[in-house]
Amino acid sequence: MHPLLLWLRAFVPPPSTVSRKEQLLSVFGAGFGLLITEIISRNALGTLNLWFVAPMGASAVLLFAVPSSPLAQPWSILGGNLVSALIGVACSRWIGHSGLAAGLAGAIAIGAMIQLRCLHPPSGAVAATAVMGGAAVDRLGFAFAVSPVLVNSVLLVICALVFNNIIQRRYPHHSPARPNPHLTQDPLPTERTGIIRADLDAVIAERGEVVDISQDDLEEIVQAAVMRARQRHFGPLLCGEIMSRDVITVLPEATLADAWQRLIEHKLTTAPVADEEGRLVGILSMMDFFVDPLIPAHLRTPNADLQVSDLMIRDVRSTTPQTPIETLVTLSSDDGFHHLPVVANEKLVGIITQSDLLAAMYKHQLGD
Incomplete structure (x- = not known):
């Protein structure tokens, strides 16, 4: 032209x-x-x-x-x-x-x-x-x-x-803060490699021009573009392909002593809580036995005469078998969800851990 x-x-x-x-x-x-x-x-x-x-x-x-x-x-x-x-x-x-x-x-x-x-x-x-x-x-x-x-x-x-x-626009406009779930000063894992906020700030400073977009929005757009590129790179690799299907669960009416023994027996730190019909109702981790402020100090032991439903976390973040695995990267690394139950038709069908995600990404990289 x-x-x-x-x-x-x-x-x-x-x-x-x-x-x-x-x-x-x-x-x-x-x-x-x-x-x-x-x-x-x-x-x-x-x-x-x-x-x-x-x-x-x-x-x-x-x-x-x-x-x-x-x-x-x-x-x-x-x-x-x-x-x-x-x-x-x-x-x-x-x-x-x-x-x-x-x-x-x-x-x-x-x-x-x-x-x-x-x-x-x-x-x-x-x-x-x-x-x-x-x-x-x-x-x-x-x-x-x-x-x-x-x-x-x-x-x-x-x-x-x-x-x-x-109409549910954010105004005054701001991007929600994403604190480190471990309450440390380290950047979130996804902000330590690739395009990070410091890179954007440096490029904007080098241009020396007024940019009619906030750094937070620019970073959000760049990260979303990276996510799309990641999806294109990994292709149709879904959670259903990498999840563990033989899930070790505990019943909500089980005693804490029984739940503790089940975690020890299977060398687990976390287990989903499912009812008799297989519906996900909560999640229980070893940490819950010791840090739940609602449990009196003298009862915070695996042998306490309490049920799993008294201690489990009810607001559980889950995913589906059709979810692309690249969407789990931020959830797993930045947001601290180390165990993500997989739910289909309101039933627990699997679980994905950080190990599952890391192995899948590593294997895919070797395949390339």
Whole structure:
């Protein structure tokens, strides 16, 4: 392709990957936020004064269409709009109403927002509005930054908080922390090799540009891409192919002494708890005998006259025979699930341990 055509092609954005549902929610959310903000502002501030500023429309695009963007977070709109309005009024008073004042206000506002970590693109328009807004803004002076700018911003953020959380978007946007299950300072196992957070931070620092995505989201996307690549590499290797099928279980009504003896006999540290019909109802480990705070100290022995149901963990993480094994890597290594029962049709059909997973991956690597 001709270089000119390649250059012109860069002007055309790639196809959107946003679902139709998300598009409709963004449209409805922006309309909802702007309508509520305008109505409340008009009634609170009165129509004799300036009660609503146009840049709120641009803010609504970010808060409702791309709420995961660092530029759309509450501090970005509140801090960015307030600082930019103050700078715009100051430039208007000291330089006058001119293109020079508007340009200088926008430039200083951008620099201030970067330093204060509240970069918000519509705030550039707020700064220009403060300069070129005419008599209404002149009459308000620095009060323009509070009413209507800050009032509008606060109301729009409240609308975004309500709307985005009702439709189960994370807003303010953040990635849930994944602490080390052993409560040590070591990075999680999957973060010690391959592409890790430090690599992403270093590359972003080398580019030296503003990246409109948080490091947490970028890391999540990269890890998801690695997972897909892993799935392509391992092919259709499923949990049902590597699980142990002859599972040693204990009954919920068995005594702790019997359960302890069963674990010792089969050299196990953990065993699923299944009822007479084979339904998984819990899991029991040797550690439970000694650390369960609900069991009095003088009863925390294998010979205590208690049943397995008194001690077992009932909230059990399980998997299915059709689950690809690469999805177990994070569960097994990072989340600390060393034993994963396999359930099909509500019945326990197998169990996968870290040893099973390691052996399967090693054997597959040798096969390559």
